[in-house]
Amino acid sequence: MPHFGFTTKNSTDTARLIADECRDLQTAATRGELGAKIAILVLRHSPADIQQIKRNFGRKVLDLSPEYRDSLARKINEHLLGTYQAIRLQNQQGAFGSMQEPVSPLQKSYWEMVTGQCPPEDAGSRIRFLNYLLAAFCMFVQNEPGHAVGTPFPGGDTVQYRDGVYYCPVRDMANDVDAALCPFCPALQTPAIGYLKPPVNGSAHRKQEFIRNCHDFHNFNG
Numbered sequence: 630m631p632h633f634g635f636t637t638k639n640s641t642d643t644a645r646l647i648a649d650e651c652r653d654l655q656t657a658a659t660r661g662e663l664g665a666k667i668a669i670l671v672l673r674h675s676p677a678d679i680q681q682i683k684r685n686f687g688r689k690v691l692d693l694s695p696e697y698r699d700s701l702a703r704k705i706n707e708h709l710l711g712t713y714q715a716i717r718l719q720n721q722q723g724a725f726g727s728m729q730e731p732v733s734p735l736q737k738s739y740w741e742m743v744t745g746q747c748p749p750e751d752a753g754s755r756i757r758f759l760n761y762l763l764a765a766f767c768m769f770v771q772n773e774p775g776h777a778v779g780t781p782f783p784g785g786d787t788v789q790y791r792d793g794v795y796y797c798p799v800r801d802m803a804n805d806v807d808a809a810l811c812p813f814c815p816a817l818q819t820p821a822i823g824y825l826k827p828p829v830n831g832s833a834h835r836k837q838e839f840i841r842n843c844h845d846f847h848n849f850n851g
Contacts, residue, residue: 655741660730661728662725665720676728678756679759716766743765746761
Protein backbone atom coordinates (compact mmCIF):
# COMPACT_ATOMS: atom_id res chain seq x y z
CA MET A 630 0.00 0.00 0.00
CA PRO A 631 1.38 3.42 -0.86
CA HIS A 632 1.77 5.82 2.02
CA PHE A 633 2.56 9.48 1.87
CA GLY A 634 2.62 12.35 4.30
CA PHE A 635 1.68 15.19 1.99
CA THR A 636 5.18 16.58 2.02
CA THR A 637 5.04 17.20 -1.73
CA LYS A 638 5.81 20.63 -3.10
CA ASN A 639 2.68 21.25 -5.15
CA SER A 640 -1.00 20.41 -5.41
CA THR A 641 -0.47 18.36 -8.57
CA ASP A 642 1.72 15.90 -6.67
CA THR A 643 -0.79 15.84 -3.81
CA ALA A 644 -3.68 15.08 -6.15
CA ARG A 645 -1.72 12.28 -7.82
CA LEU A 646 -0.92 10.71 -4.47
CA ILE A 647 -4.54 11.01 -3.31
CA ALA A 648 -5.63 9.22 -6.49
CA ASP A 649 -3.16 6.42 -5.70
CA GLU A 650 -4.53 6.12 -2.16
CA CYS A 651 -8.10 6.04 -3.43
CA ARG A 652 -7.27 3.20 -5.81
CA ASP A 653 -5.76 1.28 -2.91
CA LEU A 654 -8.82 1.93 -0.71
CA GLN A 655 -11.02 0.49 -3.46
CA THR A 656 -9.31 -2.87 -3.03
CA ALA A 657 -10.56 -3.37 0.54
CA ALA A 658 -12.83 -6.41 0.71
CA THR A 659 -14.04 -6.23 4.32
CA ARG A 660 -15.07 -3.52 6.74
CA GLY A 661 -12.01 -4.27 8.84
CA GLU A 662 -9.60 -4.09 5.94
CA LEU A 663 -11.05 -0.75 4.89
CA GLY A 664 -10.97 0.49 8.48
CA ALA A 665 -7.30 -0.40 8.81
CA LYS A 666 -6.43 1.34 5.53
CA ILE A 667 -8.38 4.46 6.52
CA ALA A 668 -6.75 4.50 9.97
CA ILE A 669 -3.26 4.61 8.47
CA LEU A 670 -4.20 7.59 6.33
CA VAL A 671 -6.18 9.47 8.96
CA LEU A 672 -3.64 9.05 11.75
CA ARG A 673 -0.85 10.64 9.77
CA HIS A 674 -2.82 13.84 10.40
CA SER A 675 -2.74 15.72 13.68
CA PRO A 676 -5.70 17.18 15.58
CA ALA A 677 -4.60 20.51 14.08
CA ASP A 678 -5.88 19.29 10.72
CA ILE A 679 -9.25 18.53 12.30
CA GLN A 680 -9.26 22.12 13.57
CA GLN A 681 -8.60 23.31 10.03
CA ILE A 682 -11.66 21.42 8.79
CA LYS A 683 -13.65 23.10 11.55
CA ARG A 684 -12.40 26.55 10.50
CA ASN A 685 -13.22 25.85 6.85
CA PHE A 686 -16.71 24.80 7.82
CA GLY A 687 -17.16 27.87 10.02
CA ARG A 688 -16.42 30.14 7.06
CA LYS A 689 -18.79 28.20 4.84
CA VAL A 690 -21.84 28.69 7.08
CA LEU A 691 -21.37 32.37 7.98
CA ASP A 692 -24.54 33.33 6.12
CA LEU A 693 -26.79 31.03 8.17
CA SER A 694 -28.77 32.41 11.09
CA PRO A 695 -26.60 32.61 14.23
CA GLU A 696 -28.70 30.21 16.30
CA TYR A 697 -28.88 27.54 13.63
CA ARG A 698 -25.26 28.07 12.55
CA ASP A 699 -23.98 27.58 16.10
CA SER A 700 -26.09 24.47 16.63
CA LEU A 701 -24.94 22.95 13.34
CA ALA A 702 -21.28 23.86 13.88
CA ARG A 703 -21.26 22.32 17.37
CA LYS A 704 -22.61 19.02 16.06
CA ILE A 705 -20.29 18.92 13.06
CA ASN A 706 -17.26 19.74 15.20
CA GLU A 707 -18.20 17.12 17.77
CA HIS A 708 -18.64 14.54 15.02
CA LEU A 709 -15.30 15.31 13.35
CA LEU A 710 -13.25 15.00 16.52
CA GLY A 711 -15.25 12.03 17.75
CA THR A 712 -14.66 10.12 14.52
CA TYR A 713 -10.94 10.91 14.58
CA GLN A 714 -10.66 9.64 18.15
CA ALA A 715 -12.74 6.53 17.39
CA ILE A 716 -10.36 5.63 14.55
CA ARG A 717 -7.35 6.15 16.80
CA LEU A 718 -8.81 4.03 19.60
CA GLN A 719 -10.01 1.17 17.40
CA ASN A 720 -6.65 1.07 15.66
CA GLN A 721 -4.85 0.87 19.01
CA GLN A 722 -7.17 -1.93 20.17
CA GLY A 723 -6.76 -3.95 16.98
CA ALA A 724 -10.53 -3.88 16.48
CA PHE A 725 -10.39 -3.95 12.69
CA GLY A 726 -9.16 -7.54 12.60
CA SER A 727 -12.55 -8.85 13.76
CA MET A 728 -14.61 -6.93 11.21
CA GLN A 729 -14.94 -9.56 8.52
CA GLU A 730 -18.22 -8.43 6.95
CA PRO A 731 -17.95 -7.51 3.26
CA VAL A 732 -17.62 -3.79 2.65
CA SER A 733 -20.40 -2.10 0.70
CA PRO A 734 -19.82 -2.21 -3.07
CA LEU A 735 -20.69 1.50 -3.07
CA GLN A 736 -17.27 2.26 -1.63
CA LYS A 737 -15.64 1.74 -5.04
CA SER A 738 -17.64 4.53 -6.65
CA TYR A 739 -17.20 6.63 -3.50
CA TRP A 740 -13.42 6.71 -3.95
CA GLU A 741 -13.86 7.53 -7.62
CA MET A 742 -15.93 10.52 -6.55
CA VAL A 743 -13.32 11.54 -3.98
CA THR A 744 -10.56 11.45 -6.59
CA GLY A 745 -12.58 13.81 -8.75
CA GLN A 746 -13.13 16.19 -5.83
CA CYS A 747 -9.39 16.51 -5.10
CA PRO A 748 -8.13 17.98 -8.40
CA PRO A 749 -4.54 19.14 -9.05
CA GLU A 750 -5.52 22.82 -9.17
CA ASP A 751 -7.04 22.75 -5.67
CA ALA A 752 -4.59 23.59 -2.88
CA GLY A 753 -7.15 22.45 -0.29
CA SER A 754 -7.20 18.82 -1.44
CA ARG A 755 -5.12 17.58 1.51
CA ILE A 756 -7.69 18.68 4.10
CA ARG A 757 -10.62 17.76 1.87
CA PHE A 758 -9.30 14.22 1.53
CA LEU A 759 -9.09 13.91 5.32
CA ASN A 760 -12.72 14.89 5.62
CA TYR A 761 -13.72 12.29 3.02
CA LEU A 762 -11.74 9.65 4.91
CA LEU A 763 -13.62 10.45 8.11
CA ALA A 764 -16.97 10.26 6.32
CA ALA A 765 -16.04 6.94 4.69
CA PHE A 766 -15.12 5.48 8.06
CA CYS A 767 -18.56 6.36 9.40
CA MET A 768 -20.50 5.07 6.39
CA PHE A 769 -18.56 2.00 5.28
CA VAL A 770 -16.77 0.79 8.42
CA GLN A 771 -19.21 1.80 11.16
CA ASN A 772 -22.35 1.54 9.01
CA GLU A 773 -23.41 4.93 10.36
CA PRO A 774 -24.65 8.04 8.53
CA GLY A 775 -22.25 10.58 7.10
CA HIS A 776 -23.92 13.07 9.43
CA ALA A 777 -24.14 12.16 13.11
CA VAL A 778 -27.38 11.45 14.91
CA GLY A 779 -28.73 14.77 16.11
CA THR A 780 -27.35 16.83 13.22
CA PRO A 781 -29.92 19.64 12.80
CA PHE A 782 -31.56 20.79 9.58
CA PRO A 783 -33.67 23.87 8.86
CA GLY A 784 -37.22 23.36 10.08
CA GLY A 785 -36.21 21.45 13.19
CA ASP A 786 -35.59 17.99 11.73
CA THR A 787 -32.50 16.02 12.72
CA VAL A 788 -30.73 12.80 11.80
CA GLN A 789 -32.31 10.14 14.01
CA TYR A 790 -31.76 6.54 15.10
CA ARG A 791 -34.91 4.55 15.79
CA ASP A 792 -35.36 0.81 16.25
CA GLY A 793 -31.97 0.03 14.78
CA VAL A 794 -32.43 2.24 11.71
CA TYR A 795 -30.86 5.60 10.88
CA TYR A 796 -33.06 8.26 9.30
CA CYS A 797 -32.04 11.50 7.58
CA PRO A 798 -34.49 14.26 6.53
CA VAL A 799 -32.60 15.02 3.29
CA ARG A 800 -31.43 11.53 2.34
CA ASP A 801 -33.29 11.51 -1.00
CA MET A 802 -32.94 15.19 -1.86
CA ALA A 803 -29.36 15.51 -3.07
CA ASN A 804 -28.62 12.30 -4.93
CA ASP A 805 -27.99 14.18 -8.17
CA VAL A 806 -25.56 16.69 -6.65
CA ASP A 807 -21.88 16.10 -7.32
CA ALA A 808 -19.87 15.21 -4.20
CA ALA A 809 -22.92 14.71 -1.93
CA LEU A 810 -22.54 11.96 0.67
CA CYS A 811 -26.21 11.00 0.32
CA PRO A 812 -25.85 8.29 -2.37
CA PHE A 813 -23.38 6.42 -0.16
CA CYS A 814 -25.05 6.93 3.22
CA PRO A 815 -26.71 3.96 4.99
CA ALA A 816 -29.43 6.21 6.45
CA LEU A 817 -32.96 6.00 5.11
CA GLN A 818 -35.11 8.97 4.19
CA THR A 819 -37.05 10.18 7.23
CA PRO A 820 -40.73 9.37 6.56
CA ALA A 821 -43.34 12.12 6.68
CA ILE A 822 -40.76 14.79 7.39
CA GLY A 823 -41.44 18.37 8.25
CA TYR A 824 -38.38 19.58 6.42
CA LEU A 825 -38.51 22.55 4.07
CA LYS A 826 -40.22 21.30 0.92
CA PRO A 827 -39.01 21.94 -2.63
CA PRO A 828 -40.91 24.70 -4.44
CA VAL A 829 -44.30 23.52 -5.68
CA ASN A 830 -44.41 23.54 -9.48
CA GLY A 831 -41.08 25.33 -9.38
CA SER A 832 -38.85 25.80 -12.38
CA ALA A 833 -35.89 23.52 -12.93
CA HIS A 834 -33.69 26.38 -11.71
CA ARG A 835 -35.64 26.74 -8.45
CA LYS A 836 -35.61 23.00 -7.81
CA GLN A 837 -31.87 22.83 -8.42
CA GLU A 838 -31.38 25.81 -6.11
CA PHE A 839 -33.19 23.91 -3.34
CA ILE A 840 -31.05 20.82 -3.87
CA ARG A 841 -27.91 22.92 -3.97
CA ASN A 842 -28.80 24.54 -0.64
CA CYS A 843 -29.15 21.10 0.95
CA HIS A 844 -25.80 20.09 -0.47
CA ASP A 845 -23.88 23.26 0.39
CA PHE A 846 -24.77 23.31 4.06
CA HIS A 847 -25.30 19.63 4.87
CA ASN A 848 -22.86 17.71 2.70
CA PHE A 849 -19.81 19.74 3.63
CA ASN A 850 -16.74 18.21 2.03
CA GLY A 851 -13.86 20.25 3.44
